[in-house]
Amino acid sequence: MGYYCLRCKRIVELKTEYQSVRCPYCGYRALKKERPTVIVKNVKAI
Numbered sequence: 928m929g930y931y932c933l934r935c936k937r938i939v940e941l942k943t944e945y946q947s948v949r950c951p952y953c954g955y956r957a958l959k960k961e962r963p964t965v966i967v968k969n970v971k972a973i
């Protein structure tokens with residue numbers, strides 16, 4: 928799932944380890960779903 932932070936406008940890739948929706952860069956707790964026009968299918972399997 929792709930989200931972007933409303934504060935720093937960074938793309939945030941939420942992983943399963945993240946239980947709460949929160950920006951890992953600035954800590955802002957308001958993330959919005961990435962727009963359908965910006966679909967980034969770059970999934971890395973760690």
Ligand SMILES: [Zn+2]
Nearest residue numbers: 932935950953
């Ligand atoms: Zn942020």
